[in-house]
Amino acid sequence: MDRGYFARLAARRDSTALAMRNAMVRHVPLYGAQSSTQQVALLGEIHDTWRPVLKQAAKDEPLTEADLEPYRILGRNRGMKSFPLGELRAGFEVAHTTGLRECLSMIEPGDGGASIAFTAWGVRELPRIMSTVESAYARACGTAGDRSQARQLLMDRLTQGRPAGDVASALGMELPSGYLVLLCKPRVDRPDCGFRGGLPTRRLESVPGLLWQADHASGGLLVLLPAHAGAAAARATARGLVTSLVTALGRRLSAAEAHGATLDDVPAALHEARQSLALVGAMPDAESRPYGADELLVELAVARQPAVRRKLAELLAPLQRGTDLQRTLEVLFDCGLDRQRTTAALHIHRRSLTYRIQRIRELTGLDPTTAHGIQLLRAALTATRLPATLPSPRG
Known part of the structure; x- marks a missing residue:
């Protein structure tokens, strides 16, 4: 120099x-x-x-x-x-x-x-x-x-793909061969709501080797579950953990998971889980359980084809003419097409729901009581709820 x-x-x-x-x-x-x-x-x-x-x-x-x-x-x-x-x-x-x-x-x-x-x-x-x-x-x-x-x-260190053995040693921990990445966030109308009620830390701390922190990229909770020999046991733990979180928080969650078979695979698994969580959040009928990427192929296909996404969204445009028709359709799917649960959720009479379903059929040309109508209307609702930009699976 x-x-x-x-x-x-x-x-x-x-x-x-x-x-x-x-x-x-x-x-x-x-x-x-x-x-x-x-x-x-x-x-x-x-x-x-x-x-x-x-x-x-x-x-x-x-x-x-x-x-x-x-x-x-x-x-x-x-x-x-x-x-x-x-x-x-x-x-x-x-x-x-x-x-x-x-x-x-x-x-x-x-x-x-x-x-x-x-x-x-x-x-x-x-x-x-x-x-x-x-x-x-x-x-x-x-x-x-x-x-x-x-x-x-x-x-x-783990989520960035950097060596983590020295930090684990300082904590007296033995690193597993890989991790199951779990992401979850409340299913609410406002995507930035987050875990305002606090987290049940005792439940999180009860799982040996589990790590967690806020994930600012998705606005949710990021959890790493040790996967010592495959992911089956970790997936069962993740499902139970989400159930416990739902009970403790008193609200439903969107959740996604991805398996990093080795420590080097954890960053890619995190990116995959972020993409999956965005897809789960768009589903009108998502359950409060972790979803893997293989369960979201239809949603992913819709998200990756802008022209198809626009056409699907256009199917719902006529519903803007009727009061609460799109909301009724969303709740109907959210309740698993169960009319009794739907009327209770909307606080309306059964005859009112029947009328709204008839109006949806008339305005869209799609019958939400048939397999074909259910398929297209569900895809259309998903298309309207997807984020403008889907997280990349590789970050």
């Missing part, structure tokens, strides 16, 4: 560290709430971790184990204090971005490829640095800190 460029980096090391500390204080709430004494200590940490970076980057050599020790100390300190994992990562990202920006601002004509080489070095070493911090953090959480933070880290 160009010595002139590196000399400038070294000369402005203190100002760069200060800029990194100030950015963390401004942008990460927990750092911003620290006392002045703690912020001075934070600046010292940044100096300790920044020094080996400049030294090894100048030689274009990887960080040694001794160079990584300040990062272990940082991770251990955060874990011992039960520092939230999200805040730890946010601070790391803010510091890295600020430091890189400061370094790039020092480039002068004639530096050649120095900045490119420095950036390439950072790309190579940054994953090692973050892994070192996280491993030390997990060990500290596992012994004296908040174990839930270490479990979240383990789950993140």
